[in-house]
Amino acid sequence: MLLPFHRRRLLRLTLVPLTLLLSCVALAQSAPSVIGTRAIVTTWSDPLEALGTLRADESVTLSTTVTDIVAEINFRDGEQVEEGQLLIRLEDAEEQAQLRASQALREERRNASNRASQLQERNLAARADVEDSQSRLRQADADIQAIEAELANYQIKAPFSGRVGFRNISVGALVTPGMDLVTLDKLDVMQLDFSVPEVFLGRLSPGLMLNATTAAYPDALFSGEIATIGIRVDPVTRSVSVRADLENTDGRLRPGMLMEVIVQQRVRDTVVIPEAAIEPSGDRHFVMLIEQSEGSTRLARREVAIGERRNGEVEILEGLAANDLIVFHGLQLARDGQEARLIGIADDETGIRALLEADR
Structure with a gap:
């Protein structure tokens, strides 16, 4: 059955905007707007966390x-x-008086020894008298040394x-x-003692770098290195004691402080990308690579092998190389093989928000 003319015209006028809308939607789906970021090579390590207590490098209580x-x-x-x-x-007045008396006696015996030696040279005194005077002089010297040693205790x-x-x-x-009487601590270098499970013993070695923080200075990061690893494993806790040295040139650290320790083990250079750029699928992980050639920007889905994660970043073991450009923002609309509109590249100086605002 044919529709009246005015109804057919109204239907045509309705279908035209709908067709344009569907074309726009299809165009938007075919060319999503994305923000990219580049894979970088940086120094990476597996953090080992522990709690430690500070000790002075040298410490004594004087008495x-x-x-x-x-x-x-x-x-x-x-x-x-x-x-x-x-x-x-x-108070050492009595001992000082004894010292002066002994010094005077030594002077007297030295003079007697000198006179005896002179007489013996002229054959006017026996050799035995000279030896006796020298012996008495040595005795006076020994008495003075004993008093001086006693005075040191004062x-x-x-x-x-x-x-x-x-x-x-x-x-x-x-x-x-x-x-x-008083305590004395050497604080220019601090010793940080902490324990780690024995399973990590093979990863530790003297010279390994670490970072430590304390609640007293929440915004400060203190660096040091492992100095000594204990030679025994605690049979109850199955842990080994570790001692590290921390520089304390500004004197902020104090003995007895509790510190959170992060040991930088297995230090290596590796490819790193933002964790938000990873698209998980079961036990597999993918990224959307941005390929640019002759004015064309196309997306390509690529599987990667990931390693450790930290602070919103992830280590890439396989699948990416340094400076590879991947989708960082807009991953939900990105599809393999699609053409894409690259808004910009996010880095340490330019964030996603700044790029989106500039694109408005």
Whole structure:
């Protein structure tokens, strides 16, 4: 049955826009807009995470071996001191008097020995008298050395350069052997002790680099390297102790701090792409390669073998080479063999948002 003329005309007018719309949709499907990124070669490693505790490179609690009164304190809390610097002096007046008496006696015996030697040279004294005077002089020297060694116990000196802690004594206080007087820590290099499971023992070696963070400085990253690996495995925890050295030139790190450790094991150069550019399919992984030639931009689906993942990036073991251009944004509409419109290439300086805004 034929439709009236005005109905056939209305139908033709309706089909024309619909045909144009379907053509536009087909064109859009055939040439999706995509943003690309390039595969790069970068240094990669398998992170091994652990928790560690900081120790000073050198640490000691100074005390005395004698009982006496504090006569002098030559440091302030938290001060940096040098090796050999006198920190605390105890009252040593009696010992100093004994030293002066012994020094006077030594001088007297030296003169007697010299006179005996001169007389013996002129055959006016026996050889035995000369030897006796020299023996008494040596005895005086030994007595002085003993007193000087005893006097050293009355002077507390820094055994190495470092930073002192809080002092717990005052001038006039009576101290006894073994009493804690002050702590001294060498802080320019810190030791970081942590444990790792024994299964990773074969991947560790002295010199392996690591990074560490602490809640005290959440935005800071401290670098170091493994110095020593323990020679025993704990039979209960099945872990091995590891000690690393961290530079602490600015003095921010303190003994006893808890740190999160990331050991950079199996360091290598590898191809890396953004994780968002991966299209998984079961246990297989694909990327959409962007092929450009003679003004044409075409998409090609390619299977890749992936390795480790970290921070939105993925390691490519097979399937891509450095500088290969792949789809980073617009992957949902991309199809194998399609022509595509490349909006731009995202990199460290130009992000997806900036490219999309520039394309409006």
